[in-house]
Amino acid sequence: MCTRRTRFCFRSFRYSRRFYYRVTTTAILVVVFILRLRGLWIFSMFPFSKLLTSITGGRSIDSDMRKSLQNLMAKPKFDFLPNYKNPCFITKEANLGENTKATDGKWKLLHHDSIHMKRYDTGFGQNQGINLSRHIYFEEHQVWAGRETQQDRYPDSGPRLYCLPYFLIAGFPKCGTTDLWHRIIQHPDIVVHPEKEPMFFDNRRFYNGTPTISPPVSQTEKDGTWTLETYLEYFTQATKYIEHQFEARNGESYHGRITGEGSVNTMPINDEWFQLPENANLREPKYTNADHVHHLVPHIKIIVMIRDPVERLLSGHLYFSEQFNYNTSAELFHNVTVDAVNKFKDCLKYNTERGCAYNKSITTIKNRIRVGLYAIHIADWFRVFPRDQFLFLKTEDYVKDVRTTLVTVFDFLQLEFPPLRAPSRFLFKEKINERKRTLEMLPATRKLLQDFYRPYNDRLWKLLGDKRFHYTYP
Ligand SMILES: *[C@@H]1O[C@H](CO)[C@@H](O)[C@H](O)[C@H]1NC(C)=O
Ligand SMILES: *[C@@H]1O[C@H](CO)[C@@H](O)[C@H](O)[C@H]1NC(C)=O
Ligand SMILES: *[C@@H]1O[C@H](CO)[C@@H](O)[C@H](O)[C@H]1NC(C)=O
Ligand SMILES: *[C@@H]1O[C@H](CO)[C@@H](O)[C@H](O)[C@H]1NC(C)=O
Numbered sequence: 001m002c003t004r005r006t007r008f009c010f011r012s013f014r015y016s017r018r019f020y021y022r023v024t025t026t027a028i029l030v031v032v033f034i035l036r037l038r039g040l041w042i043f044s045m046f047p048f049s050k051l052l053t054s055i056t057g058g059r060s061i062d063s064d065m066r067k068s069l070q071n072l073m074a075k076p077k078f079d080f081l082p083n084y085k086n087p088c089f090i091t092k093e094a095n096l097g098e099n100t101k102a103t104d105g106k107w108k109l110l111h112h113d114s115i116h117m118k119r120y121d122t123g124f125g126q127n128q129g130i131n132l133s134r135h136i137y138f139e140e141h142q143v144w145a146g147r148e149t150q151q152d153r154y155p156d157s158g159p160r161l162y163c164l165p166y167f168l169i170a171g172f173p174k175c176g177t178t179d180l181w182h183r184i185i186q187h188p189d190i191v192v193h194p195e196k197e198p199m200f201f202d203n204r205r206f207y208n209g210t211p212t213i214s215p216p217v218s219q220t221e222k223d224g225t226w227t228l229e230t231y232l233e234y235f236t237q238a239t240k241y242i243e244h245q246f247e248a249r250n251g252e253s254y255h256g257r258i259t260g261e262g263s264v265n266t267m268p269i270n271d272e273w274f275q276l277p278e279n280a281n282l283r284e285p286k287y288t289n290a291d292h293v294h295h296l297v298p299h300i301k302i303i304v305m306i307r308d309p310v311e312r313l314l315s316g317h318l319y320f321s322e323q324f325n326y327n328t329s330a331e332l333f334h335n336v337t338v339d340a341v342n343k344f345k346d347c348l349k350y351n352t353e354r355g356c357a358y359n360k361s362i363t364t365i366k367n368r369i370r371v372g373l374y375a376i377h378i379a380d381w382f383r384v385f386p387r388d389q390f391l392f393l394k395t396e397d398y399v400k401d402v403r404t405t406l407v408t409v410f411d412f413l414q415l416e417f418p419p420l421r422a423p424s425r426f427l428f429k430e431k432i433n434e435r436k437r438t439l440e441m442l443p444a445t446r447k448l449l450q451d452f453y454r455p456y457n458d459r460l461w462k463l464l465g466d467k468r469f470h471y472t473y474p
Pocket of ligand 2: 327
């Protein structure tokens with residue numbers, strides 16, 4: 001109102017009713033716009049949010065899902081113990097309760113099952129390779145396996161030690177990582193869960209009752225959403241071993257054993273990025289798995305195996321044809337390749353390059369063409385980790401000379417090789433997870449893939465500053 005005592009008094013305040021409507025509407029729009037900018041999309045509180053986001057062109061995000069996802073970036077930093085080579089910490093807030101169990105309760109088996117470790121029923125039959133290595137593994141770690149008693153178990157509450165991985169084989173699928181894994185875990189100073197791939201960062205933390213990847217990667221998705229606590233529980237056996245194995249050093253106990261994991265999709269697969277609260281309303285991810293791994297374990301050592309992306313793609317196609325029981329042929333592979341290349345190029349018209357590299361809707365399990373865009377994935381990891389925390393290996397070199405590669409790997413992990421305490425089991429003849437069945441791809445398919453990957457291959461070797469990684473085609 002305009003009274004004498006009001007300082008800001010307009011000459012005329014008798015505006016029309018329409019004027020007031022306009023001012024009110026504009027004010028509401030401005031408030032909504034600001035909330036949206038700040039990631040506070042108020043309409044998502046209402047049941048019609050999905051309809052609304054689809055009308056407004058936003059991404060339809062299941063708000064329940066988002067609430068249930070842990071914001072790993074918001075977790076406080078762990079205080080790693082100086083007398084442990086492996087990143088381990090003690091927490092006082094130790095009652096992890098139900099979180100430590102997968103929803104099917106199978107974690108219980110971790111402690112005293114006759115096989116001694118949780119084994120997932122993948123539903124696709126036993127993998128010969130894993131079977132074989134488990135056998136070797138138990139011979140090597142007899143002492144540990146036999147020694148374990150009920151008293152050895154961690155109590156369900158009270159302070160306890162936790163360990164995170166010292167090393168991570170972060171990429172790439174179908175590049176020989178399984179073979180490498182089964183060799184390096186023979187080292188007496190390395191202790192691991194026999195399930196090579198917990199798939200926490202790329203997959204299991206997003207699982208929400210219905211498979212998010214179609215067809216599902218494995219039946220293990222039935223385990224429900226993994227939280228950070230579930231991931232820590234995956235390392236329980238290793239943690240116990242690391243805790244119990246120590247030597248005196250300068251009058252103090254020093255724990256020199258290490259653990260690690262080999263989820264090879266951690267680097268290339270960020271397909272659920274848009275579900276993360278910290279990536280809300282973006283066109284491409286601000287945070288990828290790299291940021292989350294870095295936040296939890298800043299000094300982790302990252303091993304990456306790289307192979308000619310054309311060969312990698314075919315190998316993946318053949319692998320999944322066995323896993324998911326589809327018959328394949330050179331013609332089918334050609335068809336799915338044409339389809340994948342077209343969809344990727346089409347995606348680039350509407351999305352950024354990174355947006356497409358991490359967009360699951362444009363590829364199927366039969367042709368994961370995006371996985372071979374190594375330069376894009378690695379660049380995301382170079383953004384957060386210093387270069388000396390990576391070891392890049394070339395599959396083609398590894399196959400030719402396993403021993404030389406192993407020397408490099410153990411040097412990188414700061415482990416003696418060959419270890420004095422164990423005979424050399426590392427050079428066993430069998431190749432693990434080697435593809436026996438193959439097919440000759442059509443020349444047209446090869447040409448198409450070579451043209452597709454060529455520019456990314458050029459970026460790869462420049463990014464790595466290493467000509468060895470320059471895959472060229474005629
Ligand atoms: C795998 O395990 C089964 C039973 O546990 C055994 O009969 C078979 O010989 C094993 N295979 C290899 C290659 O060790
Ligand atoms: C694959 O092919 C074989 C023989 O050609 C046939 O018996 C089988 O049913 C096929 N499987 C699928 C999943 O199509
Ligand atoms: C591949 O695509 C062609 C053309 O669309 C089609 O005729 C053929 O049946 C497809 N082959 C396979 C194995 O899917
Ligand atoms: C993936 O690509 C499709 C097609 O271009 C697009 O509609 C969708 O929004 C993209 N998804 C994400 C998460 O960016």
